[in-house]
Amino acid sequence: MATMGPRSLFEKIWDPHAVRELGDGSSLIAIDRIFLHERTGSVALKSLAESGRPVLDPSRVFCTMDHIVDTTPGRGDATRVPGGSAFILETRSAAEAAGIRVFDVRDPLQGIVHVISPELGLVLPGATVVCPDSHTCTQGAMGAFAWGIGSTEAEHALATGTLRIKRPRTMRISVEGRLAPGVTAKDLALHILARYGAAGGRGCAVEYAGGAVRALDMEARMTLCNMATEFSAMTALIAPDETTFSYLRGRRYAPQGALFERAMGVWRALASDPGARFDHEIVFDAGEVSPMVTWGTSPQHAVAIDACVPPVEASGTTPEAHARALQYMGLELGQSLIGLPITGAFIGSCTNSRLSDLRRAAAILRGRKVAHGVRALCVPGSMAVKRAAEAEGLDKVFIEAGFEWRESGCSLCFFAGGESFGPRERVVSSTNRNFESRQGPETRTHIASPETVAASALTGCITDPRDFAAGEV
Amino acid sequence: MEPLRRITAVAAPLLRDNIDTDAIIPSREMRSVSKTGLADGLFAGWRYRTIGGRDADPRFVLNQAPYAGARILLGGENFGCGSSREHAVWALREYGFRVIIAPSFAPIFEGNCVRNGLAPVRLSVETVAALSSQVVLDPQAHRLTVDVEQGVVYSDASEPHPFELDGESRAMLLEGLDAIDLTLKHLADIDAFFAADRTARPWIYPDLAAMDHAS
Numbered sequence: 001m002a003t004m005g006p007r008s009l010f011e012k013i014w015d016p017h018a019v020r021e022l023g024d025g026s027s028l029i030a031i032d033r034i035f036l037h038e039r040t041g042s043v044a045l046k047s048l049a050e051s052g053r054p055v056l057d058p059s060r061v062f063c064t065m066d067h068i069v070d071t072t073p074g075r076g077d078a079t080r081v082p083g084g085s086a087f088i089l090e091t092r093s094a095a096e097a098a099g100i101r102v103f104d105v106r107d108p109l110q111g112i113v114h115v116i117s118p119e120l121g122l123v124l125p126g127a128t129v130v131c132p133d134s135h136t137c138t139q140g141a142m143g144a145f146a147w148g149i150g151s152t153e154a155e156h157a158l159a160t161g162t163l164r165i166k167r168p169r170t171m172r173i174s175v176e177g178r179l180a181p182g183v184t185a186k187d188l189a190l191h192i193l194a195r196y197g198a199a200g201g202r203g204c205a206v207e208y209a210g211g212a213v214r215a216l217d218m219e220a221r222m223t224l225c226n227m228a229t230e231f232s233a234m235t236a237l238i239a240p241d242e243t244t245f246s247y248l249r250g251r252r253y254a255p256q257g258a259l260f261e262r263a264m265g266v267w268r269a270l271a272s273d274p275g276a277r278f279d280h281e282i283v284f285d286a287g288e289v290s291p292m293v294t295w296g297t298s299p300q301h302a303v304a305i306d307a308c309v310p311p312v313e314a315s316g317t318t319p320e321a322h323a324r325a326l327q328y329m330g331l332e333l334g335q336s337l338i339g340l341p342i343t344g345a346f347i348g349s350c351t352n353s354r355l356s357d358l359r360r361a362a363a364i365l366r367g368r369k370v371a372h373g374v375r376a377l378c379v380p381g382s383m384a385v386k387r388a389a390e391a392e393g394l395d396k397v398f399i400e401a402g403f404e405w406r407e408s409g410c411s412l413c414f415f416a417g418g419e420s421f422g423p424r425e426r427v428v429s430s431t432n433r434n435f436e437s438r439q440g441p442e443t444r445t446h447i448a449s450p451e452t453v454a455a456s457a458l459t460g461c462i463t464d465p466r467d468f469a470a471g472e473v
Numbered sequence: 474m475e476p477l478r479r480i481t482a483v484a485a486p487l488l489r490d491n492i493d494t495d496a497i498i499p500s501r502e503m504r505s506v507s508k509t510g511l512a513d514g515l516f517a518g519w520r521y522r523t524i525g526g527r528d529a530d531p532r533f534v535l536n537q538a539p540y541a542g543a544r545i546l547l548g549g550e551n552f553g554c555g556s557s558r559e560h561a562v563w564a565l566r567e568y569g570f571r572v573i574i575a576p577s578f579a580p581i582f583e584g585n586c587v588r589n590g591l592a593p594v595r596l597s598v599e600t601v602a603a604l605s606s607q608v609v610l611d612p613q614a615h616r617l618t619v620d621v622e623q624g625v626v627y628s629d630a631s632e633p634h635p636f637e638l639d640g641e642s643r644a645m646l647l648e649g650l651d652a653i654d655l656t657l658k659h660l661a662d663i664d665a666f667f668a669a670d671r672t673a674r675p676w677i678y679p680d681l682a683a684m685d686h687a688s
Contacts, residue, residue: 019662134555155653161663198554298491435555
């Protein structure tokens with residue numbers, strides 16, 4: 001049923017995509033964009049081909065190689081992940097057989113799916129976007145309804161151009177005021193997780209709103225929306241505005257000329273009406289947000305960087321989970337996070353690997369050296385990001401500081417049996433998950449902003465990036 | 474897909490919150506483009522003594538004799554969070570699980586469950602804890618029954634605990650339906666939608682080849 005009265009942004013996208021009602025609050029929703037990658041898209045394509053069903057409209061399906069692909073310079077189809085090249089080869093042949101555009105290993109447009117899809121102008125405001133990848137919510141930053149699905153649902157979307165979905169509940173998180181200098185969208189995402197818990201999003205479509213969100217540039221909005229899945233939300237959305245339109249204008253596959261102007265007329269209406277109703281509303285002031293770092297093994301185990309490991313009652317977790325996380329991380333109650341020695345630093349992933357992320361990290365690294373004993377890597381989110389960074393000389397800043405400078409891909413965001421950080425190694429990472437063994441067997445991951453990763457790499461221990469603000473140190 | 478109407482089986486408690494799909498099936502255990510061959514990798518990081526090894530760690534619940542043949546798993550809040558990998562559900566199913574009982578599920582995982590004959594049953598934290606404390610006394614004796622048709626969980630020693638599933642999920646579990654077949658019955662509606670939409674929102678239907686040529 002179409003919503004009556006004032007409508008939210010989410011409802012303004014949901015209603016016109018409902019092909020038909022299925023009863024019980026479910027609808028058959030038309031899908032505008034399907035993205036696939038070699039890790040989970042491969043099995044969907046293979047299974048669909050085996051069923052003998054064609055892809056309904058391959059011209060709106062796009063595939064990239066990001067998860068398993070090697071990121072060392074000169075890479076090809078070989079990968080250090082055991083059995084990994086089969087994922088690349090099988091995805092390529094299945095996608096090509098289905099007539100799907102592949103941003104392949106050597107394609108200059110290749111990159112992490114959630115980095116290249118907005119970068120190429122493939123994700124548009126008001127569109128429905130799915131990918132068998134949990135971080136598809138990143139695209140909600142464009143004012144799209146974008147969410148992660150399983151491989152079986154991907155197969156359904158490929159075959160029918162639709163998905164059968166129960167209408168999610170809605171939540172609005174309004175962040176008023178302005179983020180303080182040195183506080184980023186990543187810190188805001190971690191603040192929300194620490195404050196409301198990793199289950200706080202309750203399967204909702206979450207709209208991020210308020211002055212502090214409006215003030216974010218597009219790449220920061222993507223970082224914020226990226227971690228909605230860590231919040232157990234179905235997705236996140238931000239109403240499109242002039243920031244969105246100017247980001248999109250002129251992108252390779254975005255509408256051009258008169259068509260762009262016509263589309264913009266429709267997109268301008270994509271904002272929640274005054275009086276729109278949400279199932280949950282959260283409002284807080286951006287001034288409450290500090291640079292954040294995680295101490296445990298869930299993204300909700302986050303604190304202000306100058307805080308200590310919190311007691312159970314302040315941790316939002318059970319005593320068993322708290323004790324288990326501390327044991328895994330090799331930490332003690334009350335211990336300061338600042339000053340913890342690290343041996344790894346990673347800048348990359350669909351959360352924080354875009355040009356603005358690299359620029360902010362490079363500003364801290366410029367003219368300085370990574371501490372002895374720290375292995376530091378920077379993996380740009382796409383080949384386009386890499387080229388743009390190199391055009392500005394950022395590659396030299398990273399390399400001269402002692403960082404490895406890689407080809408684009410998901411890389412060490414997760415351990416798949418190939419490259420990894422070592423057992424019990426402590427790593428500061430601009431990624432989104434600090435689960436047990438996520439970046440390597442028994443590796444201890446602390447999630448933070450790219451600035452915090454850069455600052456920590458220089459000192460060899462967890463460091464407040466504000467210590468490296470212009471003119472200091 | 475194998476329908477699930479009712480099952481009585483040994484239940485294994487794993488009452489940790491935020492059990493993520495990396496823990497259920499580590500990425501390193503996904504070795505081929507396949508929905509099968511995953512059961513050995515289920516909970517590999519907890520189940521085996523070493524990463525990549527197969528030496529059972531006796532501390533892990535599924536390695537303990539009383540839980541042999543478990544088909545029901547009791548979990549904590551936000552079960553199945555993290556990566557969308559459906560391999561987590563395929564691994565649980567291949568191992569033999571038909572039901573996960575937890576206070577809440579991550580949305581993508583929950584959707585993956587019902588499409589693969591694995592029932593995601595939501596009960597309160599207190600109820601899951603009560604069922605668990607009863608089960609651990611003698612798991613083989615205190616088996617649980619999950620009746621998807623009636624929407625209740627019970628044991629020989631407990632009152633029936635009602636749970637809710639939305640209509641579509643319930644139908645998929647009970648009848649083992651193929652969702653694509655169901656949807657393709659509406660193909661005329663789908664075709665009509667996209668035909669009209671091409672006129673209303675032409676920017677959604679780009680000609681990539683022409684744009685490649687232009688750039």
